[in-house]
Amino acid sequence: MLEPMIQLANVSRRFAKRLDVAARIANWFGAGLKDEIVHAVDRVDLEVRQGEVVGLVGESGCGKSTLGRIVAGILPPSEGTRAWHGKAIDTLPAAEARQAELKIQMIFQDPFASLNPRLRVTDIVAEAPVAHGIVKGSEREAYVDDLLRRVGLDPSLKRRYPHQFSGGQRARIGIARALAVKPEFMVCDEAVAALDVSIQAQVLNLFMDLRADLGLTYLFISHDLGVVEHLSDRVVIMYLGRFVEIAATEDLFQRPNHPYTQALLRGIPRLDARKQAFEPVQGEIPSPLNPPPGCHFHPRCKHAMERCRVEQPDLKPIAPGHWSACHLNG
Amino acid sequence: MTTDALRATPKVETPLRRFLTDFFASKLAIAGLVGLTLVVLIAIFAPWIAPQNPYDLRQLDIMDGRLPPGSKSFSGMTYWLGTDDQGRDMLSGIMYGLRTSLAVGFGASLLALMIGMSAGLIAAYFGGWVESLIMRIVDIQLSFPAILVALILLAVLGQGVDKIVIALVAVQWAYYARTVRGTALVERRKEYIEAARCLALGDRRIVFKHLLPNCLPPLIVVNTVLVASAIALEATLSFLGLGLPVTKPSLGLLIANGFAYLLSGKYWISFFPGVALLFTIVCINLVGDQLRDVLNPRLQK
């Protein structure tokens, strides 16, 4: 079988807010304060094969952005390994590791915050490829022009600054910046969430064009099930740091197995559903600081049993290529 | 696929040009800037435009002491703003005093800016115990009143322009350090810094090319405020007799010199230097306020 392009094995990421001196002194007097630890990502395995588009869906606080940053190499995992074409990246020699990191690029959510406001577009796009010797200084301008045309921007605008562009154009600049280092794998973190519907469609189409033309592989992170369904081959559903269901897109949307996935699918408004009777899932998303024991979803689940309150369900195959973490599956 | 392309307009709007347009939108700020420029020009060219060199004791005549504004000297020179108790022309005294006050204020603030900026950036970028150490020093520093710290330092170091600059820097660097660290912490979490990391750019390049330039706007604002406060603090110290030597009076010392005569109707000895000081500080603050409004991203439309 083909080696997965990127593979996360048993990856966790914790964020700790350690007690400061004042709190520690307070503890001498019996304040009983503890370090606050958030398990943003909790022992997760993920494989993405070459050419695939994997959608990662979850609500706020589920750790999907953290996971995306781990995949992109921006955040180191607290535990677990990350492998590129079968080789653990942190064991590679520095030069090779950097090559691997460059092959994995990220597209960000906020079209305003993701571009340095003090650089011209041409500098934003050309900085990394010149620094890494991908293009010579003399070919720089032509290279930038090509990239801008590639993402649907007029190269004559390259001397401008980010604030002179609309949200959709900025998103395109961000894509050009990532493409400039010739990536093979793109992590898109809510890449279209901040855009207007018609602009969102343009950028989604651009992603699909780039996939077809450059053979890119995507990890597409979004809260928007419609977008993910449209783009992905496979979908991963995440809840409070854990994967609850993984399946091929058709399969997941036709036959959702996990009660949380089912709730999500019921909750989304759809164009073709008129005067929809929304039947929402009860309760709020628990704080990731203090997640419920056992299955994280059990307080909101109408099928919850005693077992769900104490034992964490494993992600088990329930059909070929379809995995779900629910005790209802036995 | 040039669907999203905007038809090119000829003018490239650089951040600088946008900043200038916004800045000059306020008449008050323009007035402040004009006033400040005037004050700075007077200070620079004082030796050429002042009627008298107030530091040259040979030019002073003790017989001309405490003359009211508009009096004439024996040599026929008019003291437009009167004289002080040593027969010094107040107008010249103020021009030279401005020179000292502005040089000390701007010099000290610039030095404090550089020290504080480095400390703040180091704290924000490295984090951990380095950050804790620097920021605790800052906290301790800021928990004492500025005037107290400066008084103690001057009592130990003695008088002189260099000493007062040291005292002002010691008082002010902590404000810059705190401001830079705060901004850098916010900027560091922004996606463009993450993007630079994702593009495997070096740490030094990220700090100096991406992080630092975006931390500058609040620094500039703090800088204008602190220049004004340095000038005021220097005047206070001189007024208390701990600042500059009596032979080279700054504005503060001029005010102090006239203080004793204030109640005896000889108002001009304190009054005019006081007006000059007030005018300078108000101008700087007008400019500073507009800078804050223009550079504060939250207030931008």
Add this chain to the structure above:
Amino acid sequence: MRPNQPVLAVESLRTHFDTRAGVLKAVDDVSFQVAPGQVLGLVGESGSGKTVTGFSIIGLVDPPGRVAGGKVLFKGEDLVGASEERLRGLRGDRVAMIFQDPMMTLNPVLRVDTQMIEAIQAHDPKVDRKAALIRARDALGRVGIPSPDERLKAYPHQFSGGMRQRVAIAIALLNKPDLIIADEPTTALDVTIQGQILYEVQKLCRETGAALIWITHDLSVVAGLADAVCVMYAGRIVESGSVDDVLDRPMHPYTAGLIGSVPSRNRRGSKLAQIPGMTPSLLNLPQGCAFRTRCSHAQPGCAVEPPITQPVPGRTLRCFHPVGLAHAHA
């Protein structure tokens, strides 16, 4: 008031902003009506004027903005030019507003019960504290807040984002308004929480018979919630009608493009029908039909402003060359 008289009739409303660069026509000749118990979706992308329309209705437009013309007939009374006192008396009483950010309504330093009692007594000083408290508790219960007695004593920051929005809705509904204007109240919320809010709002409108104007960029939400829809582009309503008519048989090319931009189940993986270009600046609109520079149906004649027409009963349209007209007649 006759039973079928509209609660609100907006006629040729114009709201202009005087800016340094010229007069910005944020709302330009907008007319619509809402009947009791009806849900009207006001749909548009950013800069379309949908929010300003909502604000103009209840006189919340601040300088440099001003209502430059038209009528806002609330139960027959023209609110344009009404005194600030009269408007303040209506707001929070007969007309309620729900914002995207619930903190627009909530005061962060006051307890929820204080704010709710204040809201009741401001419009009816005769209600005593006890009765007001009971009404407040009932209102919280109605919007699905568990243990409302305890929650009354909490401060806004002690609620999660979704709960805060519920509190804001509860306050909006305290005095049983005849008209509710909701400006993107679920945009910042997670899918499951949005589902809960939509469910509550649906229920409340059914029970109280209030008219609801739901301002949003999300066509899918309108599809699930609204009876009628107005599509706004560059300050004008380009098309209006019942949700079924407009969403199933769009006539304006912009509406058609917008619908094509939404990823939907049966077109998975295919390219989205995008609208080319971007929203023009309101200061620099094309002459005539503002959409013509992005429109595939545009003819030279579109440089003349298209009048509002009624191609079929119950629908309005501002277009010379509508799409699928044959379809509509069928």
